[in-house]
Amino acid sequence: GENVEQHPSTLSVQEGDSAVIKCTYSDSASNYFPWYKQELGKRPQLIIDIRSNVGEKKDQRIAVTLNKTAKHFSLHITETQPEDSAVYFCAASLGGYQKVTFGIGTKLQVIP
Amino acid sequence: SAVISQKPSRDICQRGTSLTIQCQVDSQVTMMFWYRQQPGQSLTLIATANQGSEATYESGFVIDKFPISRPNLTFSTLTVSNMSPEDSSIYLCSVDQGEWSHGYTFGSGTRLTVV
Numbered sequence: 001g002e003n004v005e006q007h008p009s010t011l012s013v014q015e016g017d018s019a020v021i022k023c024t025y026s027d028s029a030s031n032y033f034p035w036y037k038q039e040l041g042k043r044p045q046l047i048i049d050i051r052s053n054v055g056e057k058k059d060q061r062i063a064v065t066l067n068k069t070a071k072h073f074s075l076h077i078t079e080t081q082p083e084d085s086a087v088y089f090c091a092a093s094l095g096g097y098q099k100v101t102f103g104i105g106t107k108l109q110v111i112p
Numbered sequence: 113s114a115v116i117s118q119k120p121s122r123d124i125c126q127r128g129t130s131l132t133i134q135c136q137v138d139s140q141v142t143m144m145f146w147y148r149q150q151p152g153q154s155l156t157l158i159a160t161a162n163q164g165s166e167a168t169y170e171s172g173f174v175i176d177k178f179p180i181s182r183p184n185l186t187f188s189t190l191t192v193s194n195m196s197p198e199d200s201s202i203y204l205c206s207v208d209q210g211e212w213s214h215g216y217t218f219g220s221g222t223r224l225t226v227v
Contacts, residue, residue: 034216043204043218044155089154093216097143097208100216102155 002027004092006103014111019077021106023090026071032095033066033073038087038105047088048075051095080110114139114207118219125195125226132191133222135205140185145206145216146178155204161188195226 003026013019025033031052036044050057050064050073057064061080066073077084090103115138125131135144146158158178159167167180181189192199205219 043220045218046216099145099157099160100206101157104154 002030002092002094002101004090004101004103006090006106008106009104010107010109012109012111013080015080015082017080019075019080019084019108019110021075021088021090021108022072023074023092023103024070024072025092025101027092027094028068028071029094030092032093033064034091034093034100035064035075036089036091036102038089040086044089077108080108082110082112084108085110114141114209114217116205116207116217116219118205118222120222121220122223123225125224127196127226129195130191130193131195131224132189133203133205134189135187135219137186137207141207141209142185143208144182144188145208146180146188146190147204147206147218149202149204149221151201158190158203192224195224197226200224200226 006023034049035047037047038044048059048062048064050066052068061078063076087105087107089105091100093100117136119134144161147155148158149155157170158173159169159180161167161180161182163182163185177193179191202221202223204221206216208216
């Protein structure tokens with residue numbers, strides 16, 4: 001089955017700096033890669049996703065890149081703000097109503 | 113995107129008893145997924161529930177311990193049976209929106225404590 005590895009497990013950045021979280025996946029058939037943000041005590045919320053036919057996707061301060069050859073994908077957050085502090089999960093799926101496999105999560109702390 | 117109502121939000125249960133968690137979706141969805149999230153950990157898939165057929169369980173999870181019902185396209189239940197303190201966790205349901213741009217949406221979770 002699919003295995004998703006995520007690093008780092010914790011990340012501290014100064015407000016205004018960029019944060020990068022990296023993930024790798026094992027199943028070359030995976031073609032849908034969502035990223036979730038989970039604030040303490042709350043449900044995971046989808047923040048951005050990318051399909052395998054796209055190399056990069058941006059949404060304001062958030063961008064995701066995908067390298068299918070290397071089976072790597074990354075989340076980039078620019079101009080970080082204290083409200084970006086949360087746990088971020090990468091995930092991979094075959095899509096089409098198939099299950100989602102999650103990475104271990106990255107606890108991001110933005111220091112004001 | 114779909115709205116999921118999950119209940120109860122939390123419960124404290126005696127060991128040896130069972131708890132049934134419900135998820136109601138405001139639209140019809142093909143698949144519903146049940147996850148467990150232990151404190152400070154990632155989400156682990158318990159099973160996938162498709163309407164009209166038996167749920168598909170992941171390695172390490174069995175139907176006798178986590179029976180699932182999926183009577184229609186908007187509702188599912190997960191029962192945690194014969195509970196022990198090791199079952200203390202957050203349980204979340206999730207649905208596949210069926211559209212790439214909406215992804216997978218989660219219920220608010222059930223925080224279970226077994227004493």
